[in-house]
Amino acid sequence: MNHDRIGKHILLIGLMGTGKTTVGRILAEELKRPLTDTDEAVERMAKQSIPTLFREEGEAGFRNRETRVLRDVLQYSPRIVTTGGGIVLREENRRLMAQAGWVAALEASAEELYQRLQGDQSRPLLQGDLRRRIVHLKRERESLYDFADVKLDTTGESPQETASRIILQWRRLSRG
Numbered sequence: 001m002n003h004d005r006i007g008k009h010i011l012l013i014g015l016m017g018t019g020k021t022t023v024g025r026i027l028a029e030e031l032k033r034p035l036t037d038t039d040e041a042v043e044r045m046a047k048q049s050i051p052t053l054f055r056e057e058g059e060a061g062f063r064n065r066e067t068r069v070l071r072d073v074l075q076y077s078p079r080i081v082t083t084g085g086g087i088v089l090r091e092e093n094r095r096l097m098a099q100a101g102w103v104a105a106l107e108a109s110a111e112e113l114y115q116r117l118q119g120d121q122s123r124p125l126l127q128g129d130l131r132r133r134i135v136h137l138k139r140e141r142e143s144l145y146d147f148a149d150v151k152l153d154t155t156g157e158s159p160q161e162t163a164s165r166i167i168l169q170w171r172r173l174s175r176g
């Protein structure tokens, strides 16, 4: 473990539905750190929703904005950074995150993701056959989350339980 990372950002990565945003909110409150969500920051800067951005600029346009936001956010004071599930697709983003902080990857079984994401209209990459989309994205991206410092399976767990486990690991690390 690179101890230089302590005092830097805590970043949450993982597929859609793994609970990054909710867990991030709990972490920010309990660790008394500011919180930035890259999806929210993209929407704020673009003054448009993610579905609209995908429609008008395509996925590539969204990814360009996402990288720009990530670069900016990592310049801020140490904080909790929650990310969109596809942020790991670019090698550049993976490198930036690994350099700038301690990265926790949240995971969940395909069935659990299906249960959590059913009925979701806000995620362009999940439209169509949800089960197939989840299985496809899981297969396609699984290895891209491997650079994380820690991986947590959130299947059957509440966001509070996941956040508590992250805090435990983080404090253990901070004590050296």
Ligand code: S3P
Pocket: 014, 015, 016, 017, 020, 021, 039, 050, 083, 084, 085, 086, 087, 122, 123, 124, 125
């Ligand atoms: C995406 C995940 C979404 C959002 C966009 C694309 C992805 O974020 O960035 O819809 O490619 O996995 P969440 O993981 O927060 O849902």
